[in-house]
Amino acid sequence: MATPSSYCVKIDTLNGCNITLFSRCPPKTLISRRSFIKCSNSYNWRRCLQINSPRRIVTRTLVASADANHIDDVEDVEVNKDADLEKKQKSGQLAKRVVFGLGIGITAGGVVLIGGWVFSVALSAVIFAGSREYFELVRSWGIASGMTPPPRYVSRACSVICALMPLFTLYKGQIDVSVASAAFVVAMALLLQRGNPRFSQLSSTIFGLFYCGYLPSFWVKLRCRLLAPALNTGVGAAWPVLLGGQAHWTVGLIATLISISSIIAADTFAFVGGKAFGRTPLTSISPKKTWEGAIVGLTGCILTSVLLSKLFSWPTSVLSAIGFGFLNFFGSLFGDLLESMIKRDAGVKDSGSLIPGHGGILDRVDSYVFTGALAYAFVSNVLPLYGV
Structure with a gap:
């Protein structure tokens, strides 16, 4: 902290009592402490300073001003450091989410294919x-x-x-x-x-x-x-024989891929839509979820289901693909809200810390808990001939 004697006060007699705070004073401009004390006890202290200081530059014990300026400077530095630290932490968390998210996605895709x-x-x-x-x-x-x-x-x-x-x-x-x-x-x-x-x-x-x-x-x-072969899909026809050939591509495999992809699309579109357009809260269970985000998520889920149905030629009906997308979205949303309710009652933000940047296992798979049962019931009971 700077010493009080390092500040100078210039007294301008032409402009009344205006006082200007300067930077550090050169040593030759400082007057004795005795002269300053003598003038401070005088009634006309400005005139006294003019007499005792021909250069009209004096030192004054600005302890309060120096302390206040020092505290402000320290607070500004601390705020900047906190902002930089928070920015770095967010960047690190985002990088972890992306890296581990890609790793989980690639691994899960390979496991589903096998x-x-x-x-x-x-x-x-x-x-x-x-x-x-x-x-x-x-x-x-x-x-x-x-x-x-x-x-x-x-x-x-x-x-x-x-x-x-x-x-x-x-x-x-x-x-x-x-x-x-x-x-x-x-x-x-x-x-x-x-x-x-x-x-x-x-x-x-x-x-x-x-x-x-x-x-x-x-x-x-x-x-x-669900081992019924998906004979219409072009992907199965080009699948290597060593990996099972066309018989490997069953209705169960395609339905699982479409369902998982639709859930991922629903979560992604809902997050982006909520950030961009979210205004109306969806429910008090999860305050960050909005109706606008849910509508965008539903749209993305249905579009993904329809596009993949065209790619895999399953299900053959566009109406069935739209219904499958609706089912996947509402199953994922209900599972997400249910897990949010459990965490809210438990008073925690994440279910665990097993996955860096993502929280616990339940935080990642909550959207899939109910969706598998709904998808299986839809394919086996609603779609005629399993949608082939």
């Missing part, structure tokens, strides 16, 4: 991580303060059961009996535990089996169980 047990095992790993995040959210302070969470051994057992559901779906085709049996065992374990069993423990645990295990397993049904 299908079979590779797809099921990869889905099981994602389900296990997601179920662990779900039960941690249930045990968080925000939710646990209003209910009794399940014991840790029950939540860990449920995570393992959820992870096994895609494998049962792949080799058995149906898991309804398995899910019902698992729910019965978990319910008995909760009822026979020590202490006072609570209904909140049972409800949160059974919902975890349904949300984290049963619903995502429909992606295995959609990708691996």
